Amino acid sequence: MSKRTEKTIVDIAEELELSVSTVSRALHDHPNISAKTKEKVKKMARKMGYRPNTMAAGLRNNKSKTIGLVVPRISMFFPATISTVIQNKLQEHGYNLLICQSNDSLEQEIALADTLYSARVDALAVSTTLYTTDFSHFDVFNENNIPLVFFDRVPKDYKVKVIKGDDYLGGLTVTNHLIERGCKDIVHISGPLTCNLYVERVAGYKSALQQHKIPFKKSRIFYHELTRENALQTCEKIFAQQPYPDGVFAANDTTAITILEYCRKIKLRVPEDIKIAGYSNDPRAEIITPSITSVDQCPALMGEKVAAALLELLQQSKPVQKYNEEIIPIELITRASTEGPVVKTRGKKK
Amino acid sequence: MSKRTEKTIVDIAEELELSVSTVSRALHDHPNISAKTKEKVKKMARKMGYRPNTMAAGLRNNKSKTIGLVVPRISMFFPATISTVIQNKLQEHGYNLLICQSNDSLEQEIALADTLYSARVDALAVSTTLYTTDFSHFDVFNENNIPLVFFDRVPKDYKVKVIKGDDYLGGLTVTNHLIERGCKDIVHISGPLTCNLYVERVAGYKSALQQHKIPFKKSRIFYHELTRENALQTCEKIFAQQPYPDGVFAANDTTAITILEYCRKIKLRVPEDIKIAGYSNDPRAEIITPSITSVDQCPALMGEKVAAALLELLQQSKPVQKYNEEIIPIELITRASTEGPVVKTRGKKK
DNA sequence: CCGAAAATTGCAAACGTTTGCACTATAAAT
């Protein structure tokens, strides 16, 4: 009812005729406080409906018990899964998580870095925008020894802890798989090369072609944001003229699904006429008919690693933060969309 | 390098030989400060790398510019979509969002309410656990006039702002649809009745049966958490003996998908032998073959409404908060899994 | 050039905690 209804430790102290410091210590189980006093204080705190004020404590301690997380979008499968894991893990350790999304806008990402620093997050985990190539908006965290961890979409040449998937190996494995299944003309649909993921997947794709002496053709690779709309446009281009490719490696599953549907529409049989593989192992890839071969990136494991890295960096109060890179393994999940004859590769057989 | 590297407005004031209050006001574009001073202060702030400390401001103002969000899981389609929208909307208005997940554990939900109150969130949005029937852990928000909005999974008899889908209508519509398509023996797989969603969907299901003079059989309805594992167990029961049902209304799409796959396995044809409908319009429902009829709950719209409600309640500084309920419409999305002859219903035809 | 109004700026308290240090009471040792 009344205005000043919030109880503070000062109120408890007055009520109990103790000092504020004693109350504070009692509530925190400080060893110097007698058991009786602790009991008394805690009981009174409960009775008065006392609630600690994190902001006041944070100001005093210079730590907020809050960690920031910046991802492109929280509703996409991969970041959502990772966020879930991180959130649960940190929650267990008494940290709150400020989850923010950049919507793949560099401008928003910069603003978020600013806001999260102002909130004095104790640490920050980031998966960048597709278009982030300059990382100076994160400098302030490094300068102030605030643990900073990048994952999945990570910087090049930026001294910071990095946890990423093995995208080169992923690209290589998928492409090799398609080749082994008999594909000789493989289209690759990639995201923009401003993002490390796609640079590496493309590199893997090219390596695989080279290993099998298949010439790389510039016309067989496409770069754009991997949305359904863009994928459709690319389909129009790919299937505008013969010969059609006999394999498609899409750098995400939304794209792979779109291609599959397009093929169905133009009466191309998958996998008989054309084989399709995606990336990220979105739940939809498993469920569509035919199910789509994809690359599992172990999002849960990545989330664990990110959380662990954050917690570890938070431990070591001193700024020992070493620059290092952790690679999360990938696993090829082969499904119906790439079934077909396994063709012997020259020399080494599978 | 050095320890005390954080710049504060005190530092700026000293550097400029101004008072702290002037600096504070200048940075906030207070009208009483001259244009020259503002310029000078802002330039110096930039130069010194000053970053406001939200915690200090929050302590003084008694507002954190942070809003709490509690959902069962952030990686599930429906809450993820809603969270995305809420987050973006609030971000636009300068609020941070503390996203937390209860993992459908009442215990965790209680702990989160506590933590978020301690963080002095300016408002709170909640979609409860499946098992939350007592809401007293949220009392403290009401008592202190902190805007509190429940959505989707909402309380009964708790004086608070509520935004929910029309689950009764949803249940009714789906069941009517199945009946119109010729089903006469419809199984309903529901979540636990501790959650409003399922109470209402069941009520809708029963109403539809009644309207069509189809007897309700207790043995044709199942209650459990709607996971894949549980769905499989239920399938075992349903198809343990003849006669098989000719329609299934599952209260979520994960369950519907599981049933569909089970039917496929035991060579039941969908929709010829049995029709299946789900709920929530998960992206997988559209993509599976046959595609599954489901109920679109307009998550984006719900997110908008929640964000709008929060912002509105934050406006009115006075505790005028009226208890009211907003209903988000639903839309039946009919797909292949329920195709078949439309049977005339007695009297009113579609 | 004077005085009053208007425009700027400064003072100091407050927000709720935590914590180093000093202090008092109690227990143990002589």
Next chain:
DNA sequence: ATTTATAGTGCAAACGTTTGCAATTTTCGG
């Protein structure tokens, strides 16, 4: 009983802002 160690408690400053009010400066009409 006196000293010494130990356990328990209190004082007061500090964290970085914001803001009501007072104080100062500027502007300007006359």
